[in-house]
Amino acid sequence: MAKVLEVENVTMQFGGVVAVNNLSMVVNEGEIVALIGPNGAGKTTAFNVITGVYQPTNGRVAFREETIIRNHPQGKMKKLYKGEIGEYYTKERVLAPTPDYITSLGMARTFQNIRLWKTQTVFDNVLIAKHHQSRHGFISAMLRLNRDEEKAQRERVRDLLEIVGLSDVQNELATSLPYGKQRRLEIARALAADPKLLLLDEPAAGMNPQETEELTEFIGEIRDKFHLTILLIEHHMDLVMDISDRIYVLDFGKLIADGTPEQIQNNQRVIDAYLGVADDA
Amino acid sequence: MTASERNKNLKIFAATGLFLFVILILDQVIKPTSSLSMLLTVLQKGSVYALAAVSMNLLNGFTGLFSLGHAGFMLIGAYTYAILTIPAAARDTVYQYYHAIVRFSIPETLSSFAGPLGTVIGVGIAVTIAGLVAALFAFLIGLPVLRLKSDYLAIATLGFAEIMRAICQWGKLGPLTNGSNLLKSFARISTFKLDLGGTTLSFSTFVPVFIATVCIGLIVLLVNSTYGRAFKAIRDDEIAAEAMGVNLAKHKMLSFCTSCFFAGIAGACMAMVLSIAQASNFKSAMTYEILLMVVLGGIGSITGSVIGAMLFISASEWWLRGLDSGTFLGINAPGIFRNGFRLVVFSIIIMVVVLFFRQGIMGDKELPDAIQAFRTKRKMKAEAKAAAAAETPAAAEAPAAPDETPKGGA
Numbered sequence: 001m002a003k004v005l006e007v008e009n010v011t012m013q014f015g016g017v018v019a020v021n022n023l024s025m026v027v028n029e030g031e032i033v034a035l036i037g038p039n040g041a042g043k044t045t046a047f048n049v050i051t052g053v054y055q056p057t058n059g060r061v062a063f064r065e066e067t068i069i070r071n072h073p074q075g076k077m078k079k080l081y082k083g084e085i086g087e088y089y090t091k092e093r094v095l096a097p098t099p100d101y102i103t104s105l106g107m108a109r110t111f112q113n114i115r116l117w118k119t120q121t122v123f124d125n126v127l128i129a130k131h132h133q134s135r136h137g138f139i140s141a142m143l144r145l146n147r148d149e150e151k152a153q154r155e156r157v158r159d160l161l162e163i164v165g166l167s168d169v170q171n172e173l174a175t176s177l178p179y180g181k182q183r184r185l186e187i188a189r190a191l192a193a194d195p196k197l198l199l200l201d202e203p204a205a206g207m208n209p210q211e212t213e214e215l216t217e218f219i220g221e222i223r224d225k226f227h228l229t230i231l232l233i234e235h236h237m238d239l240v241m242d243i244s245d246r247i248y249v250l251d252f253g254k255l256i257a258d259g260t261p262e263q264i265q266n267n268q269r270v271i272d273a274y275l276g277v278a279d280d281a
Numbered sequence: 282m283t284a285s286e287r288n289k290n291l292k293i294f295a296a297t298g299l300f301l302f303v304i305l306i307l308d309q310v311i312k313p314t315s316s317l318s319m320l321l322t323v324l325q326k327g328s329v330y331a332l333a334a335v336s337m338n339l340l341n342g343f344t345g346l347f348s349l350g351h352a353g354f355m356l357i358g359a360y361t362y363a364i365l366t367i368p369a370a371a372r373d374t375v376y377q378y379y380h381a382i383v384r385f386s387i388p389e390t391l392s393s394f395a396g397p398l399g400t401v402i403g404v405g406i407a408v409t410i411a412g413l414v415a416a417l418f419a420f421l422i423g424l425p426v427l428r429l430k431s432d433y434l435a436i437a438t439l440g441f442a443e444i445m446r447a448i449c450q451w452g453k454l455g456p457l458t459n460g461s462n463l464l465k466s467f468a469r470i471s472t473f474k475l476d477l478g479g480t481t482l483s484f485s486t487f488v489p490v491f492i493a494t495v496c497i498g499l500i501v502l503l504v505n506s507t508y509g510r511a512f513k514a515i516r517d518d519e520i521a522a523e524a525m526g527v528n529l530a531k532h533k534m535l536s537f538c539t540s541c542f543f544a545g546i547a548g549a550c551m552a553m554v555l556s557i558a559q560a561s562n563f564k565s566a567m568t569y570e571i572l573l574m575v576v577l578g579g580i581g582s583i584t585g586s587v588i589g590a591m592l593f594i595s596a597s598e599w600w601l602r603g604l605d606s607g608t609f610l611g612i613n614a615p616g617i618f619r620n621g622f623r624l625v626v627f628s629i630i631i632m633v634v635v636l637f638f639r640q641g642i643m644g645d646k647e648l649p650d651a652i653q654a655f656r657t658k659r660k661m662k663a664e665a666k667a668a669a670a671a672e673t674p675a676a677a678e679a680p681a682a683p684d685e686t687p688k689g690g691a
Contacts, residue, residue: 098530100529104526111524
């Protein structure tokens with residue numbers, strides 16, 4: 001199995017706070033991998049590093065066997081940085097691409113708090129995600145020389161909305177949808193970018209058990225239909241244990257366990273992290 | 282493209298053509314001495330301001346970049362246009378204190394071997410260059426400034442506009458910009474005439490209206506293209522836009538340069554209409570006027586900006602003129618209606634409009650869409666009425682039906 005995503009020794013430090021500490025993980029092709037941990041464990045920060053929103057203080061991220069992000073402690077961070085492998089990457093060139101470049105490589109994400117384009121319709125929300133695939137320049141788009149391309153894009157967006165079951169509301173404003181459908185739309189928008197790897201940040205946040213079950217089914221469906229690899233952050237343990245092939249557990253920025261759902265369920269360190277350790281133990 | 286869309290596009294094209302034709306007729310029919318000549322003045326100035334307002338709306342309303350540098354870019358456009366079209370013979374009288382370094386005029390050079398057509402092409406080229414120079418300046422200033430957000434961007438661009446004004450008045454640049462003196466005798470609207478054996482065709486209103494219409498048409502095409510959608514995505518949520526593959530730096534720069542390109546063209550038209558180009562005209566107050574038109578018309582609505590600009594110009598130049606000169610609506614009160622009173626009334630009107638149309642006149646909708654929505658609503662109402670009328674006898678025939686529903690529900 002090919003490695004789709006490889007995170008190596010990634011540290012993200014904000015001043016004195018180490019949000020992600022020396023995280024290493026691998027996601028193989030076709031897998032559904034979950035990243036879990038108590039609140040404030042650094043899961044979303046890890047996502048933001050992988051998708052290029054933050055530049056890591058140290059470490060390397062590779063996507064489909066190719067290094068896309070690489071950094072080593074610089075300037076003030078050099079003094080602050082107390083990691084043991086701070087010197088590890090210093091001879092290599094710093095790579096810090098913007099999120100849009102990483103998306104164009106084939107990695108798309110959703111957000112913890114829904115970030116749809118509020119004044120746009122459902123259809124346009126998905127269509128905008130196709131913008132980075134247009135091969136036509138600014139002037140030719142303005143003079144409508146890109147008609148065929150636009151037509152093809154619209155066709156594909158229509159198909160996609162059909163698949164995710166939003167075609168009946170495609171002309172409504174994105175914000176007028178009920179909560180569950182907004183979540184679904186965010187996933188559809190990410191799918192429109194034709195990703196190989198889909199990153200879902202708490203897709204089931206704020207959903208009731210029934211909606212969560214539907215979502216679980218939906219994620220499995222799209223994985224098979226679009227040949228996706230999925231990395232997700234989630235707090236709903238039912239969902240996580242149900243669909244993930246492997247699980248990584250973060251606590252205070254550090255990786256404390258990884259393995260199959262059964263292994264994680266019986267891991268004492270994970271139980272301690274979630275429930276706390278008794279004082280007299 | 283579906284058939285209905287094509288139909289709609291055809292309709293819009295036809296309407297635009299008809300509008301331009303009417304302007305052309307008005308240009309011939311209304312004589313400068315008639316009382317309606319004010320209408321022409323309003324159309325000339327209004328179209329220039331409409332273009333400026335729409336270009337500002339592209340930046341402020343569609344991309345969400347709050348920039349206040351429009352007067353500066355219009356100044357660049359106006360000066361570029363003026364410098365490129367002053368006839369060679371008039372150079373020395375215009376630049377009376379300096380030795381002009383630009384010694385050719387594009388329309389004049391072209392007309393020497395292509396006749397009147399050469400003048401038209403020359404003016405077109407000069408206007409385009411005016412826009413390009415403004416866009417070039419926008420690119421250079423945009424490199425550092427577009428990293429800023431909201432208020433900070435507004436302050437930086439405002440500062441840039443003021444600096445441009447100061448630079449144009451700088452004595453050392455006199456050979457190019459004529460220092461703090463004005464530029465005049467270049468190709469202006471009153472020169473656009475055609476002699477047809479006795480009868481003279483005037484294009485003095487048609488030219489600025491035509492340029493503004495073409496440019497606004499291009500902006501409409503842009504806003505509805507894939508790039509326009511990306512701009513709107515940046516406005517609504519930058520982080521989401523970036524995550525979905527919209528390159529922020531590139532798209533912000535594109536929007537900024539395009540907006541300033543059209544601002545430069547508006548500046549060139551302004552010079553044409555006013556027949557002078559003077560840096561002291563392009564104060565930050567002009568930017569605020571344009572911003573006011575955008576806000577009045579509705580941020581994010583192109584037809585709104587056009588309506589806002591036309592209303593603003595006709596109110597300040599025409600309808601409320603009497604408030605300054607003694608007689609207004611037949612009331613003769615020179616004691617109250619004197620210089621400056623117009624602005625008092627005007628400010629009150631603006632406050633009232635802003636209070637009652639919070640989103641501006643059009644909100645973020647476009648006029649054709651609003652009319653369409655109004656029509657469908659009326660149609661649906663009429664249909665509902667017809668259906669209700671048809672249902673009443675049916676309900677009378679089947680009185681058992683309403684009784685059954687609650688039972689089924691229980």
